[in-house]
Amino acid sequence: MPGTDLPLLRDAAREAGQIATGFFKRGHQSWDKPDGAGPVTEADLAVNKMLEETLPAARPGYGWLSEESEDSGDRLNKSHVFILDPIDGTRSFTEGSRTWAHSFAVARDGIVTAAVIYLPLRDLMYCAAAGEGATLNGAPISASQTQMLDLAEILSARPNMDGKHWKDGQPPDFKRSYRPSLAYRLALVAQGRFDGMLTLRRSWEWDIAAGDLILREAGGGCTDRNGVPLRFNNPSAQVDGVVAGGIAVRQQLTGALKPVT
Structure with a gap:
């Protein structure tokens, strides 16, 4: 289908x-x-x-x-x-x-x-x-295969950089950029224009569902902020943040974040 x-x-x-x-x-x-x-x-x-x-x-x-x-x-x-x-x-x-x-x-x-x-x-x-x-x-299109987070350019709003979100009290060393549309951010990562994307707020499914598949089919992937693969059609119509990119960058980002229970 x-x-x-x-x-x-x-x-x-x-x-x-x-x-x-x-x-x-x-x-x-x-x-x-x-x-x-x-x-x-x-x-x-x-x-x-x-x-x-x-x-x-x-x-x-x-x-x-x-x-x-x-x-x-x-x-x-x-x-x-x-x-x-x-x-x-x-x-x-x-x-x-x-x-x-x-x-x-x-x-x-x-x-x-x-x-x-x-x-x-x-x-x-x-x-x-x-x-x-x-x-x-x-x-x-293909997602970036950058291996080191300190060489990566990540699409992220400024509030995500607050130390309260990170295990070390500060974000890892990466270059931050921003685009206003969440769907477009995911598409740009799928295109390989950026190495990853990060949003730590609860996110509406309609903002991210299309980008989730496009990025996966481009060789990258998405998880929530705890590293759990995204699933859709939830009762709340939301997921607990989004961490997206190639495997190495995504794993390093989720590994540096404080887990949320």
Whole structure:
């Protein structure tokens, strides 16, 4: 099924890009979600509406988890589930940046099997299906195989560098960079542009599901902050942070972090 789900997600991403780009160019309304959950725009909702109208019709037996849809426990009883972020990086979208993405995935029994991350204004389409490798605009991509953490460049927000998170009271010696979209960060690691990615906050599944597969198919991998492989379609729709990269860098990062129980 991954081979047939990927074209479905790819087509949905291209249509999403057309919808979102239209709002981006002509202006849009935005407002803050309750409880400090971040901004949402007309574009997020328009993309989500298109997804709700097309994807369940194509896969009527699949569950549904989207940032912009009310969650339902029904998905927990489904083997397959769509995990969707209509626009990842909405704040960047509202600020006029080009660094926002559509992040779409299908998971089967907790493991992502098909995934797309699409940045329409940068013309970047990252894709993967289980066992079929990862691509950027149709060309194969591979994750970095850097062996030493002190030679690595890691995508990480500044709060992750606080000493309270690390066994030695300070982070290891690596170069830190940052990009606003979590999905895009994972895609850049899969592409080999960066050696790893780190976020220590509890992370929503729709932000990371697509990147998890794309990175695994590019020869890297993702775990939570304790080094446990990620599984999806959880009741909370969250995982306990993300540590991503090649095997050596990822193991050194998780080994340096304080375990969380």
